[in-house]
Amino acid sequence: MSEASELDEIAREIRSCTRCRLHMNRTNAVPGEGNPKAEVMFIGEAPGENEDLQGRPFVGAAGKVLTEAIENFLGLKRSDVFITNVVKCRPPNNRDPQDDEIMACSPYLDRQIQTIKPKVIVTLGRHSTRYIMEKIGKQFRSILAERGKPIKADLGYGEVVILPTLHPAAGLYNPNLRKYFEEDFRTLAGLLGREKDKDKRPSIFDFLNGSRARGKEGNSDILK
Ligand code: SF4
Numbered sequence: 719m720s721e722a723s724e725l726d727e728i729a730r731e732i733r734s735c736t737r738c739r740l741h742m743n744r745t746n747a748v749p750g751e752g753n754p755k756a757e758v759m760f761i762g763e764a765p766g767e768n769e770d771l772q773g774r775p776f777v778g779a780a781g782k783v784l785t786e787a788i789e790n791f792l793g794l795k796r797s798d799v800f801i802t803n804v805v806k807c808r809p810p811n812n813r814d815p816q817d818d819e820i821m822a823c824s825p826y827l828d829r830q831i832q833t834i835k836p837k838v839i840v841t842l843g844r845h846s847t848r849y850i851m852e853k854i855g856k857q858f859r860s861i862l863a864e865r866g867k868p869i870k871a872d873l874g875y876g877e878v879v880i881l882p883t884l885h886p887a888a889g890l891y892n893p894n895l896r897k898y899f900e901e902d903f904r905t906l907a908g909l910l911g912r913e914k915d916k917d918k919r920p921s922i923f924d925f926l927n928g929s930r931a932r933g934k935e936g937n938s939d940i941l942k
Contacts (some may be wrong), residue, residue, distance in 0.1 A: 721754035738822035740807035750802025783886035791903035843885030871898030
């Protein structure tokens with residue numbers, strides 16, 4: 719089976735999944751999207767309101783930050799990478815996903831990783847970082863302690879580099895954190911050999927122009 723067919727099959731199973739309580743309130747499950755042979759895979763936390771309505775990952779304000787970063791720092795299109803979350807259905811009121819929900823949903827993420835076989839996995843925020851770090855036998859401290867430090871690992875298909883960074887919503891919530899997110903994308907560009915003209919790149923948060931973040935971006939727990 720091709721990578722695309724395998725990902726389609728995983729997405730089909732996710733859309734009809736009732737393995738955890740999060741299926742009860744979803745409008746749409748959000749399996750993830752992107753290049754079935756992507757070199758880099760981004761793993762966020764959980765769908766928010768916009769994602770639940772559209773059935774697509776990272777389509778709100780945080781998604782705009784992520785898309786700008788992919789284009790400006792890596793010189794790639796969104797469709798060149800694969801974007802998903804550690805849980806595929808929206809937690810009520812954008813609360814954090816609970817451990818049993820992550821455990822129930824993680825086999826889908828594991829299968830997506832094994833299908834795509836990315837060279838670099840970028841974990842966005844503490845939930846996906848903790849999940850992947852524990853999977854490779856590392857202790858997770860906090861996202862601010864782990865971010866920006868690439869970890870070489872073997873997930874069963876060859877060497878992969880894990881790069882933890884902040885959830886893009888963190889920079890919307892707290893402007894002081896934007897420099898960390900941008901710094902980590904420079905590190906990512908280096909890992910992918912795509913670091914040309916890095917000094918000319920604008921801030922990826924410039925598009926905000928003072929607009930207020932909404933939804934998940936208002937969750938002050940995002941940095942724990
Ligand atoms: S969050 Fe994951 S495990 Fe829970 S119902 Fe949705 S797809 Fe199934």
